[in-house]
Amino acid sequence: MRGHIEEGQRMRKIAKTKVKRKFDKKLLFYIVLMAFPLAQFAVFYVGVNFQSLLMAFQQYDSFETHFYFGNDLLINFKRIGEEIGSLLVMLKNSVIVWFFASFVGTVIAVLFSYYIYKHKRLGIFFKFVLFIPSILPAVLMSSIFQNFVNNIVPVAFDSIRLMDMVETPLDVQFIVAVFYTIWIGFGTQVLLYTGAMEQISPSVIEAAELDGASPFREFWNVVLPSVLPTIGTFLVAGVAGAFLNQVNLFNFFGGSANWSVRTIGYHMFSMSQMKGGEVDYPFLSALGICCTVIAIVPTLLLRRYFAKFEE
Amino acid sequence: METKKRKRSSARFGVMYGILLGILVLYTLSLIILLFWTLITSLKEPLAYSSAYRQHDLGKLIGFGDMTFSNYAYAFENFIVTINSTGATINIIGMFGNSLIYAVGCALLATFTPCIVSYLCARYHYKFGKFVYTIVLVVMALPVVGSLPSEITMVKNIGLFDSIFGLYILKANFLGIYFLVFFANFKGIPYEYTEAAAIDGASELRIMVQVIFPLASSTILTVFILTFINFWNDYQTPMIYWNSYPVAAYGMWEFNRATAGMTGRVPIKLAGIIIMALPILAVYAVFHNRLAANLSVGGVKG
Numbered sequence: 001m002r003g004h005i006e007e008g009q010r011m012r013k014i015a016k017t018k019v020k021r022k023f024d025k026k027l028l029f030y031i032v033l034m035a036f037p038l039a040q041f042a043v044f045y046v047g048v049n050f051q052s053l054l055m056a057f058q059q060y061d062s063f064e065t066h067f068y069f070g071n072d073l074l075i076n077f078k079r080i081g082e083e084i085g086s087l088l089v090m091l092k093n094s095v096i097v098w099f100f101a102s103f104v105g106t107v108i109a110v111l112f113s114y115y116i117y118k119h120k121r122l123g124i125f126f127k128f129v130l131f132i133p134s135i136l137p138a139v140l141m142s143s144i145f146q147n148f149v150n151n152i153v154p155v156a157f158d159s160i161r162l163m164d165m166v167e168t169p170l171d172v173q174f175i176v177a178v179f180y181t182i183w184i185g186f187g188t189q190v191l192l193y194t195g196a197m198e199q200i201s202p203s204v205i206e207a208a209e210l211d212g213a214s215p216f217r218e219f220w221n222v223v224l225p226s227v228l229p230t231i232g233t234f235l236v237a238g239v240a241g242a243f244l245n246q247v248n249l250f251n252f253f254g255g256s257a258n259w260s261v262r263t264i265g266y267h268m269f270s271m272s273q274m275k276g277g278e279v280d281y282p283f284l285s286a287l288g289i290c291c292t293v294i295a296i297v298p299t300l301l302l303r304r305y306f307a308k309f310e311e
Numbered sequence: 312m313e314t315k316k317r318k319r320s321s322a323r324f325g326v327m328y329g330i331l332l333g334i335l336v337l338y339t340l341s342l343i344i345l346l347f348w349t350l351i352t353s354l355k356e357p358l359a360y361s362s363a364y365r366q367h368d369l370g371k372l373i374g375f376g377d378m379t380f381s382n383y384a385y386a387f388e389n390f391i392v393t394i395n396s397t398g399a400t401i402n403i404i405g406m407f408g409n410s411l412i413y414a415v416g417c418a419l420l421a422t423f424t425p426c427i428v429s430y431l432c433a434r435y436h437y438k439f440g441k442f443v444y445t446i447v448l449v450v451m452a453l454p455v456v457g458s459l460p461s462e463i464t465m466v467k468n469i470g471l472f473d474s475i476f477g478l479y480i481l482k483a484n485f486l487g488i489y490f491l492v493f494f495a496n497f498k499g500i501p502y503e504y505t506e507a508a509a510i511d512g513a514s515e516l517r518i519m520v521q522v523i524f525p526l527a528s529s530t531i532l533t534v535f536i537l538t539f540i541n542f543w544n545d546y547q548t549p550m551i552y553w554n555s556y557p558v559a560a561y562g563m564w565e566f567n568r569a570t571a572g573m574t575g576r577v578p579i580k581l582a583g584i585i586i587m588a589l590p591i592l593a594v595y596a597v598f599h600n601r602l603a604a605n606l607s608v609g610g611v612k613g
Contacts (some may be wrong), residue, residue: 007410029515030435034443037428037485043469044462044481045450067464108334115331128599129339132346135595137544139564140584144349146567147577155367164572182342188537191602209379216327233451233488240454250547254568264456272459273551275395281460288457295454303452 071123076286098242134187232306382582434498467526
């Protein structure tokens with residue numbers, strides 16, 4: 001009897017050890033695979049942003065080629081105050097681009113996606129063509145577009161060149177850049193929205209049809225609520241992207257676009273990539289902090305709004 | 312009453328369908344016309360094109376004239392970029408090679424890093440996984456702006472500047488929308504697969520690589536192709552971080568800038584564009600069905 005008990009205890013101990021070993025292996029596997037991505041995140045997200053925060057209060061020594069804390073820690077923020085006139089124009093441009101790209105672009109993309117989702121045959125063709133601008137390098141598409149509106153449109157409509165850095169009025173340059181950005185921007189959105197629509201259970205659509213729901217009602221009450229989380233993800237990401245959007249100006253004009261057509265994203269990129277641009281890095285970091293603060297509120301509001309649709 | 316209401320709603324959507332179809336047709340036509348114009352113009356004699364522009368002769372500008380393939384030969388031979396740091400030059404083949412090294416490596420890392428991290432978060436019940444998931448959502452929701460100068464400085468400081476491995480490490484991050492795509496995919500795979508493989512004695516690595524990843528292979532390949540296309544088309548990142556090795560898209564940008572305003576150069580420029588676009592169009596032609604496959608993203612709630 002006692003022998004049986006001892007045997008049982010021994011077996012349980014072996015089983016426990018096996019489970020523990022298995023658990024240890026599982027944990028080890030988990031840790032090993034997580035290590036590199038987390039290290040990358042620590043350096044290139046946490047580290048970079050922390051350094052960016054510090055940089056906003058620093059200055060650059062061109063002779064010693066290093067950043068240092070000077071006597072005036074707010075010097076970069078004061079420079080923002082000095083350049084506020086042109087920066088506000090860029091901010092306004094960024095907001096206009098964000099509005100049109102996020103809202104007008106999204107509405108059109110969702111409607112296109114629904115049409116493609118419902119009309120499978122024609123949908124395949126439209127999906128194929130719609131995605132072409134996303135496939136071709138942006139620099140190629142913008143080059144084709146720029147040559148077309150500068151060569152063909154003026155001759156066909158007896159107008160000015162529409163995207164010429166010298167000849168085209170600045171407001172026209174900006175309108176054409178915004179139009180172009182929306183015009184080529186549907187591809188990825190349509191792909192993801194139709195993907196989300198195809199996730200809707202066919203039985204739900206069938207039930208709606210059996211209940212006699214009209215196509216409009218089906219779209220409004222069944223399809224749209226199902227893709228709202230995807231739309232929300234895009235819109236939330238769009239706020240963050242508002243200050244990064246270059247409206248293809250770098251593709252069109254390199255780093256020489258006029259200040260009044262610049263967006264914050266374009267301005268920051270063109271200044272960052274310049275040779276010897278380190279002098280302006282602290283100012284750009286300070287500007288980045290200001291833009292981050294501006295973007296936080298709409299981001300959180302949008303996120304909160306769309307989160308309720310996932311209940 | 313109800314039937315009337317339904318008819319009105321149906322008619323309203325019928326009109327909407329019509330308008331949508333009209334817009335879609337116009338949109339696709341605008342793209343097709345532009346691409347067709349590119350093709351036709353790339354085959355035109357540069358001098359003839361230039362004189363047609365000066366004379367405002369629309370027929371000659373958009374119509375078929377004398378066709379020549381010499382623009383392609385010229386573009387192929389003369390698409391040369393001078394490397395700023397060394398003063399050496401690189402031709403189109405060299406730039407294609409650089410694009411391939413950059414795009415394939417970065418696409419592999421930018422696909423498998425979020426893929427593996429989302430696998431760990433979705434399939435393992437450690438609390439840390441939830442923490443990582445929250446990090447992804449917070450980072451996506453937090454609109455951090457202006458970190459490019461700091462990133463450039465960081466890359467220089469740790470000796471990864473102007474190195475392809477530096478670029479690979481920079482791009483091997485798990486943040487972003489593809490993490491959510493993979494996460495949704497892995498969550499949807501029943502746990503019975505994992506349990507059955509574990510009972511058969513498969514290791515954790517084997518379960519991941521030989522059981523779960525094949526079940527998500529469609530999504531993995533789609534994300535890889537999308538990221539590959541993205542990196543192939545990107546010239547700004549290599550322009551900053553890998554500037555001694557110009558990629559094809561950068562070559563095009565440089566050529567476009569150098570010939571801005573020169574109407575006579577337009578046919579050659581467009582021939583160059585077609586040469587540059589061919590590899591990516593071939594990828595698209597082969598994989599467009601896969602790209603059209605299901606790719607769904609979750610929401611924004613933590």
